[in-house]
Amino acid sequence: xxxxxxxxxxxxxxxxxxxxxxxxxxxxxxxxxxxxxxxxxxxxxxxxxxxxxxxxxxxxxxxxxxxxxxxxxxxxxxxxxxxxxxxxxxxxxxxxxxxxxxxxxxxxxxxxxxxxxxxxxxxxxxxxxxxxxxxxxxxxxxxxxxxxxxxxxxxxxxxxxxxxxxxxxxxxxxxxxxxxxxxxxxxxxxxxxxxxxxxxxxxxxxxxxxxxxxxxxxxxxxxxxxxxxxxxxxxxxxxxxxxxxxxxxxxxxxxxxxxxxxxxxxxxxxxxxxxxxxxxxxxxxxxxxxxxxxxxxxxxxxxxxxxxxxxxxxxxxxxxxxxxxxxxxxxxxxxxxxxxxxxxxxxxxxxxxxxxxxxxxxxxxxxxxxxxxxxxxxxxxxxxxxxxxxxxxxxxxxxxxxxxxxxxxxxxxxxxxxxxxxxxxxxxxxxxxxxxxxxxxxxxxxxxxxxxxxxxxxxxxxxxxxxxxxxxxxxxxxxxxxxxxxxxxxxxxxxxxxxxxx
Numbered sequence: 001x002x003x004x005x006x007x008x009x010x011x012x013x014x015x016x017x018x019x020x021x022x023x024x025x026x027x028x029x030x031x032x033x034x035x036x037x038x039x040x041x042x043x044x045x046x047x048x049x050x051x052x053x054x055x056x057x058x059x060x061x062x063x064x065x066x067x068x069x070x071x072x073x074x075x076x077x078x079x080x081x082x083x084x085x086x087x088x089x090x091x092x093x094x095x096x097x098x099x100x101x102x103x104x105x106x107x108x109x110x111x112x113x114x115x116x117x118x119x120x121x122x123x124x125x126x127x128x129x130x131x132x133x134x135x136x137x138x139x140x141x142x143x144x145x146x147x148x149x150x151x152x153x154x155x156x157x158x159x160x161x162x163x164x165x166x167x168x169x170x171x172x173x174x175x176x177x178x179x180x181x182x183x184x185x186x187x188x189x190x191x192x193x194x195x196x197x198x199x200x201x202x203x204x205x206x207x208x209x210x211x212x213x214x215x216x217x218x219x220x221x222x223x224x225x226x227x228x229x230x231x232x233x234x235x236x237x238x239x240x241x242x243x244x245x246x247x248x249x250x251x252x253x254x255x256x257x258x259x260x261x262x263x264x265x266x267x268x269x270x271x272x273x274x275x276x277x278x279x280x281x282x283x284x285x286x287x288x289x290x291x292x293x294x295x296x297x298x299x300x301x302x303x304x305x306x307x308x309x310x311x312x313x314x315x316x317x318x319x320x321x322x323x324x325x326x327x328x329x330x331x332x333x334x335x336x337x338x339x340x341x342x343x344x345x346x347x348x349x350x351x352x353x354x355x356x357x358x359x360x361x362x363x364x365x366x367x368x369x370x371x372x373x374x375x376x377x378x379x380x381x382x383x384x385x386x387x388x389x390x391x392x393x394x395x396x397x398x399x400x401x402x403x404x405x406x407x408x409x410x411x412x413x414x415x416x417x418x419x420x421x422x423x424x425x426x427x428x429x430x431x432x433x434x435x436x437x438x439x440x441x442x443x444x445x446x447x448x449x450x451x452x453x454x455x456x457x458x459x460x461x462x463x464x465x466x467x468x469x470x471x472x473x474x475x476x477x478x479x480x481x482x483x484x485x486x487x488x489x490x491x492x493x494x495x496x497x498x499x500x501x502x
Contacts, residue, residue: 026054137156202237206481210476221408221418228429235489238315261341279303283299325369349390350390371387372417401430405421
C-alpha cells in the first residue's frame with residue numbers, strides 16, 4: 001500500500017505577510033504610563049513612539065514621553081489638553097479613549113515585559129521591511145548600475161545591525177564601588193600575567209611593558225614615512241598576536257591566555273604579498289628571492305615547513321581596495337561572530353573612503369569621519385584597532401627627521417581620536433643616503449675624519465628602528481628601540497641596555 005502523500009506547494013499567497021502587532025499590549029503599556037508615570041523609568045531606555053504599530057498609540061506615547069521629560073504630569077487630562085492645543089484629539093480616539101486606557105489597567109507590575117513585547121513585534125515588522133527591501137534591491141535596476149551584489153549584502157547587514165542595536169539600553173551609571181572592583185580585577189590580571197600586561201600581546205616585550213599590551217576599545221595610530229617599516233611592524237604585531245593565540249596555555253575555561261584571532265585589512269598590498277612577507281620572516285629567506293624563485297632545494301623545504309605551521313594561525317587578510325568604515329565594520333563583525341576577533345589592523349588610513357567620498361571636497365573632513373568610525377568600531381567590538389597612517393613630507397625638510405604629531409597628514413582629527421600615536425623611524429635609512437662628499441678645498445684629513453664619523457654613526461644605527469610613542473592617553477610616552485632586519489622585513493626585541501629613551 002502506498003502511504004506517500006503528495007505535499008501541496010506553498011504559494012506566496014499562502015504566506016501571511018501582514019505586519020505583526022498586539023494592540024492589547026500597546027493599550028496596556030499606555031494605560032500603565034498614564035496610571036503611573038514612573039513606568040517610563042522601566043521602559044524609557046528601549047521603547048520609542050515609533051515602536052507602536054497603531055498610529056494613535058504612537059502619538060499618545062510621544063506626548064506622554066515629552067510631558068514626563070519636561071517634569072510635568074502625564075495624565076488623561078494633560079494629554080487631552082496637549083492634543084486640543086495641537087488640534088488633533090480626534091485622531092487619538094478622543095478624551096474618552098484616554099480615560100479608558102488608564103481605567104483598564106489595575107497594576108503596573110510586569111510592564112517591562114509588556115514593553116519588551118511591543119518592542120519585539122516592532123523588530124519583527126522591521127525585519128519584514130528589510131526583507132522586502134533586500135528583495136527589491138536584489139533585482140537589477142537603472143539606479144543600481146555599477147553596484148555589486150557584495151555592496152548590497154553589506155548594506156543589508158548594516159540595516160540588520162542597526163536594527164539589532166537600536167533599542168539597546170544605554171550603559172548608564174556605574175556604582176563607584178563596582179568601578180573600583182573592576183579596576184582592581186584588571187590590576188590583579190596584570191600582576192598575575194608573566195609580562196604584566198592586561199591587553200593583547202604585541203609580541204614585543206618592551207612595547208608590552210610600555211603600553212601594557214594592546215587594549216580593547218583603543219584606536220592606535222601607527223605612522224611613518226615610506227620605507228620606515230610601518231607595514232612590516234604592523235604585520236609582525238598582527239602575526240605575533242595570532243601566533244600567541246595558537247601557542248598559548250589555556251585557562252580554566254579552556255581559552256588561550258594570550259593572543260587572539262586578527263583581522264588585517266590591507267588596502268595597499270595584496271594578500272599574497274603580505275603572506276610572502278610573513279613567510280620570509282618565519283623561514284628567514286629574503287622575500288625578493290622568494291618572489292624571483294631564487295631559492296635552493298633545502299630552502300624550499302624550509303618554506304614548506306613554515307607554510308604548514310602558518311596554516312594554523314588565525315590571521316585573516318582582506319585586500320579589498322578603497323574600503324569604507326561601514327565595510328570594515330560589517331566584515332569585522334562577521335569575522336568575530338564566526339571565528340572570534342581580538343585585533344583589527346588597517347593598512348592604511350589614507351586609502352580608505354568616507355561615506356560620501358565621491359562628493360567630498362574636504363579630505364580633512366573625510367579623514368575625521370574615518371578616524372571617528374574606526375574608534376567607534378574599536379569600542380563596539382571591544383578590540384584594539386591599529387590604523388596605519390602616512391606622514392606629510394615636511395619631515396624631509398628638517399635636519400632632525402624624527403616625526404612629530406604635527407607631521408600626521410590631516411593630523412587634527414587623527415591625533416584627537418587616537419588613544420595611542422606611534423611613529424616608526426629608522427635613522428639608518430636617511431644616513432645611508434647622506435654619504436659625505438668632499439667639499440671644495442677640504443683637506444684629506446678633515447674629509448677622512450668626517451667620513452669616519454659618518455661610518456661610525458651609520459654602523460650604530462644599522463638594523464635599529466625606533467618606535468616613538470608620541471601620545472598615549474593612559475600611559476607614558478617615550479621611544480623604544482627594536483631590531484629591524486630589512487631583508488626579512490622582520491622586527492624583534494633589541495637586547496641592549498639602551499633600548500628605552502624617555
